[in-house]
Amino acid sequence: MSGMTSGVCVDSDLSSMLQRSSAPSHHHPNHHGYGGQGQVSGLAPMLDYTTEMDRYRSSIASFYKTNVNMNMNVTNFPQSAKLAARLAAAAPIFPPTAARLGAMATTPWGCHDNMNMNMNHPAAMFWGRPKPVAATPTHHPHHHHHPSATPGHMTSSHPHSTSMHQSSSSGSGGGGGGGSSDGGGAEKHGHTASLPVSQGTAHHHAMASSNGNFLPGYSGGTDCGVMNKQGHTHADMIGLSEGGSCNGGGVMGGSFLGGLGLPPGVIVMAMGSAGGGISDASSAFQMTGGQRALTDCQQHANSSPCPSSSSPPSSGVTAAAVSLSSSSSSSSGTVAKRKRKRCGVCGPCRRLINCGVCSSCRNRKTGHQICKFRKCEELKKKPGGGGGVLERPPSVPASEAFRWFF
DNA sequence: TGATACGTGGAA
DNA sequence: TTCCACGTATCA
Numbered sequence: 001m002s003g004m005t006s007g008v009c010v011d012s013d014l015s016s017m018l019q020r021s022s023a024p025s026h027h028h029p030n031h032h033g034y035g036g037q038g039q040v041s042g043l044a045p046m047l048d049y050t051t052e053m054d055r056y057r058s059s060i061a062s063f064y065k066t067n068v069n070m071n072m073n074v075t076n077f078p079q080s081a082k083l084a085a086r087l088a089a090a091a092p093i094f095p096p097t098a099a100r101l102g103a104m105a106t107t108p109w110g111c112h113d114n115m116n117m118n119m120n121h122p123a124a125m126f127w128g129r130p131k132p133v134a135a136t137p138t139h140h141p142h143h144h145h146h147p148s149a150t151p152g153h154m155t156s157s158h159p160h161s162t163s164m165h166q167s168s169s170s171g172s173g174g175g176g177g178g179g180s181s182d183g184g185g186a187e188k189h190g191h192t193a194s195l196p197v198s199q200g201t202a203h204h205h206a207m208a209s210s211n212g213n214f215l216p217g218y219s220g221g222t223d224c225g226v227m228n229k230q231g232h233t234h235a236d237m238i239g240l241s242e243g244g245s246c247n248g249g250g251v252m253g254g255s256f257l258g259g260l261g262l263p264p265g266v267i268v269m270a271m272g273s274a275g276g277g278i279s280d281a282s283s284a285f286q287m288t289g290g291q292r293a294l295t296d297c298q299q300h301a302n303s304s305p306c307p308s309s310s311s312p313p314s315s316g317v318t319a320a321a322v323s324l325s326s327s328s329s330s331s332s333g334t335v336a337k338r339k340r341k342r343c344g345v346c347g348p349c350r351r352l353i354n355c356g357v358c359s360s361c362r363n364r365k366t367g368h369q370i371c372k373f374r375k376c377e378e379l380k381k382k383p384g385g386g387g388g389v390l391e392r393p394p395s396v397p398a399s400e401a402f403r404w405f406f
Numbered sequence: 407t408g409a410t411a412c413g414t415g416g417a418a
Numbered sequence: 419t420t421c422c423a424c425g426t427a428t429c430a
Contacts, residue, residue, distance in 0.1 A: 369410095
């Protein structure tokens with residue numbers, strides 16, 4: 001991982017590209033406004049936006065085409081291939097994006113840890129989340145998640161708005177196959193989200209999109225549909241909400257902020273990788289078949305970083321909690337014995353692909369252990385050590401602990 | 407029922 | 419302290 005400077009950095013490229021092309025219209029927080037400040041005030045703006053998006057898409061398409069073919073050795077990442085296939089299958093959600101998503105699944109994003117260079121190395125990992133870097137605002141602005149979903153953003157012009165709603169509504173269904181959120185969900189969101197391009201809704205974010213798959217840091221605020229500084233939510237959010245696993249998605253984007261009814265210009269800070277974590281969790285799980293998708297956050301309610309715990313309960317959360325309690329209620333007496341689950345927000349949890357080279361991967365059959373690089377930070381700690389205080393996921397930089405909403 | 411992964415105890 | 423193997427919980 002250290003030495004990965006030479007890799008192509010999608011984020012950078014995209015971000016720069018976006019900044020150049022779309023900056024005018026949306027990077028400033030004010031542009032996202034709530035009151036429909038203008039974003040969609042006129043038809044012209046929209047047309048302009050569309051144009052920008054087209055450009056953006058073209059660029060990304062080219063990028064993937066080139067990088068995937070050149071640098072990726074899919075054979076080394078069977079799971080990636082699998083993922084790609086799933087993504088393709090999930091295409092219905094974002095038809096235009098499906099293809100790209102598939103590519104993404106196998107794409108080696110540069111810039112992040114192992115991903116950097118060419119993915120040929122067996123140890124290459126696949127991150128589940130967007131880059132944490134501040135520069136990476138989020139990608140997918142899903143309107144409905146927007147705190148004050150303004151008409152402006154919500155314009156029908158966005159092809160995805162519909163699908164987004166559907167997915168969110170699907171709730172526990174977990175986005176079709178994603179039900180468990182892990183498998184389907186993860187792929188779905190994780191990747192989908194990552195490609196803002198396809199969604200077209202991603203305007204504004206310079207990079208956002210590109211990174212969807214990396215988790216470098218979580219800071220991206222991406223998780224769980226939390227919005228980025230610019231007030232946009234990520235596609236991931238959708239996934240989250242779908243799975244219902246993510247508190248962030250549902251809570252924050254939908255009811256939480258919406259309920260608050262914050263006036264335009266008001267800055268709301270969210271702690272930790274809350275939303276992100278959750279959503280991430282789901283995505284992270286996807287790769288493994290996602291058995292435990294959702295509950296991660298809930299389980300950690302006591303000690304975990306799951307940000308959502310601090311947020312007002314959402315229907316999704318509540319449901320999750322309920323299910324959780326129900327499942328564990330019987331074990332109330334044996335609570336201590338219950339297996340802990342992945343937090344879903346830490347770096348390892350966000351990884352979607354097994355390294356294939358660690359002892360755990362090599363001895364999967366006999367070792368029964370998850371890839372060492374995917375081993376949840378929380379689980380590495382002694383049980384009960386945390387305390388119930390909300391704390392940021394270990395891997396999340398303090399500076400990235402907050403997410404801003406406008 | 408199979409796959410995945412957490413918990414634990416022993417060995418290095 | 420880390421690694422490894424096994425038992426077993428959990429989920430599809």
